[in-house]
Every structure is written in C-alpha cells, then in structure tokens.
Amino acid sequence: MILKDSWPLDGHDEVEVFRFTQGEMGIPEVYAQYTVEHGKKGAWVEEEIRKIFLLEEIEFIYQGSKDTQSKGPNSQVEKETQSKIENQEEDVKMENRVHKRLILKTECCKFQTAAGPYQFLEGMLHGMMGHYNMYKDGWLHRDVSDGNVLLLPEPEIRKPLTRFECTKNLTKCVGVISDGDQAIRWRELDRELGKHRSGTLPYISRRVLNAWNKNQSVLHTFADDLEAFFWVILCVLLNIGDGRQSLTVDEGRWLHK
Structure with a gap:
C-alpha cells in the first residue's frame, strides 16, 4: 500500500479521475481518497483508516514518488512544490485547497532509477499511454513532471491500448x-x-509560458502535456548525467540555472 498526499482544490476527487481507467496501460491502481483531519481528531481518523485497510506497515510518499524524501524547507520536493503555479494573478481570490490522502496499490519510483535506456524509454512510453487513456476518458492531466511520470519496480499486467497498431499487444x-x-x-x-495556471515550472510548454509572460489567458491543451513529456525526458537524462559528472559546462549551467 502507498499513501500520497496532495492539496487539490476543494471538491476535486482524484479517485474519480482514475475511476474508469483502472487496469489500463499506464494507469496506477487507486483504492480510495480521504480528507486528512489534523489534531486529535486527525490522529483517531488515521488509526481507524489503518485498521480498515490493514496498513500495519505503510509507505508514505510525497507528491507521488516513493524515493522522494523531504529534507526540510530547501528539499527538492518542496522546491518543485513551490514552483507549481496556480492562479498567480494578484486579483484572484485565495483558493480553498484541502489536504487529501490517496491510497494506492501501485508502488512507483523515479525514472532516475531506470536500469538502462530500454527500461527508461519503455516506461516513458507507457506513461504517455496512460496520459492518452486519461484523455480518452475525458481528463486532461495538466501537470506532467518527473514526479508524476513514474517507473514500476516490477512489470504489472494491464489491458492493452488497442487504438494503435504498435501498442495493441503491449500488456506488461x-x-x-x-x-x-x-x-x-x-x-x-x-x-x-x-x-x-497549473503545472510544474520546468516542464510547462513554451506556448503556455509565453502566454503567461505576456499576462494572457491561455487554455492548457493535450499538446502542452505532450511537450511536457519532452522536458521530463530531457531533465531526467541531464540529472542522470549530472550524477555521473558527464555533463558539458553548458548542459550543467542549463540544468542548474
């Protein structure tokens, strides 16, 4: 079992987003979501939920990644969270966001842990297929990032995506x-x-960024999410190269600026 915390707008149900795509390629298995209560009442609620789901030993993940750990206010996770942009205009009223906790069966890890190029590209393709399955069901993700497109430690069986000839036989x-x-x-x-405004800043499409720079309204589209996959691939590869100290000076400057 995996727990994932998020702070969506009040009334948003993440279980509903994945309800009709369960078991399809590129989609995680989701059990339930609940509102996190704080204080003494919150401690009692957590205990009852753990009893219901038999979560004696449960992994807690922040922003959807198993191997991400918070290390204080300057952690990479919190930097990414701070870079998420939603309603930045000064004249917009404060949004009512609610602390939610999602219960998942699917265990995930970041693409930096890929065993090699084949697993990296195969996993990214399956993530794109999951995005398509969401879109086919009527949902636009709007926050494709390296914390939301994730690898599975072990292959899991899913329904094939039969819409395309090249994917109709893929089930792992x-x-x-x-x-x-x-x-x-x-x-x-x-x-x-x-x-x-929504998304994680390093992965937002140039079209959307240009509109924001001009203080223009812009509708986020499927194409913007597809471009975000490109930036995810680029940033993950550069981070892997950075860890191996194999980046050029220009690549290092681009990654860390």
Missing part, C-alpha cells in the same frame, strides 16, 4: 502517470479556465 506495464490532483474535464474547458 513498466511506467505510469500519477497525480491527478490538477486534472480537469477537457470537454468542459472554457475561457474562465484559461485564467488558471
């Missing part, structure tokens, strides 16, 4: 897209949603 899943806390119903897009 090694990568998923998680964290649906910023997902929206793309069929319900309107100009009002164009004022909302």
